[in-house]
Amino acid sequence: MQFANVLRKKRKELHLTQQQLADKLHVTRQTLSRWENNLSYPNLDTLVNLSEFLAVPLDILLKGDGNLMVNKISQDVRDKDKYKRYLMIVSAIFILIFLWLSVLGYGRASQNEWIDRFNPFLRVQYGYAVLPNQVPEKREKTTIIDSDGKNKHVAAVKTPQRVDAFVADDPFGSGSWLKFYTGQYGCKLIPETTFKRGYNE
Template sequence: MTSLGEQIKNRREELSITQQQLADKLYITRQTISRWENNQTVPNLDTLVILSDLLNLSLDRLLREDEQVVVNKMSTDIRLKQRYQRWLIISGLLLLLISGLLGLLSWGRSRQDGTIDRFNPFLPYKYGYAVLPKRTPTKIQQEVSTDTQGNIIN
């Protein structure tokens, strides 16, 4: 069984195409073709379809003769891309949420809105105090009550 890289190299040599010519048709670099032929990397699925058309090889033959190595590599790449995409969406939403919260706090501060300012963690707290005198003067008022005849009531 021949590997994917060997199949690409053998078919390219049968068709008398240089690595540079094949790379130009695929819009990639010559070094990428070399890495494929040396089994260091594998082409992605889109490029593999175009490559099979250019080299007149069936995809079935390209993929099955390599004992599932290429298929496993591609499925791993797809899973990693999906994980990266999920992470990117979550981090984007989190960034949007934080930006919205900071915008709301800034807007509340500029409008001097006490309801929003109450929850703004960036506003400094100001504590004040008053010093009471050591002795507070008190006035004692004495009231005198009298009844209807003018007698003092205690």
């Protein structure tokens, strides 16, 4: 017996109208009517619910249709798997694009030259800035190890600091603030006694 005939027979045995059965299966009455007229078939999930509600084994519902319903369900499963693969690929592409843009944005915000050099959205532009003659320095505590690797002592080292300068892009004063490392630096060591006297009093 075809699926449409089984469905119609079982529905009438339960004294249900098409609308009542459709409501229980969460489908429209027109959809149920198409099933009973052999114009379409339910998907696998709906077919399982229908089998449980009508108390008819799945193999009974699937028999007698010349494998049309089986082919339809198999195609639905393949389409669903294909859709999942496409969705995963598209999601992975969007995630990679988001991560790439995030890295480029971080490089722009932090002025990281290693990231900025791969940023296709940054254009090459020349600008001019006035930098100080004397490099600002900061005295920082550090540990000095002798060349033999045996003796070490603590000393205060003058470390060059970055310079914030406004870079003008055109004669009208438009530009942006950038950070620079300027000049050639040499570290002047302060003796340990001076360091202790100056910092550990």
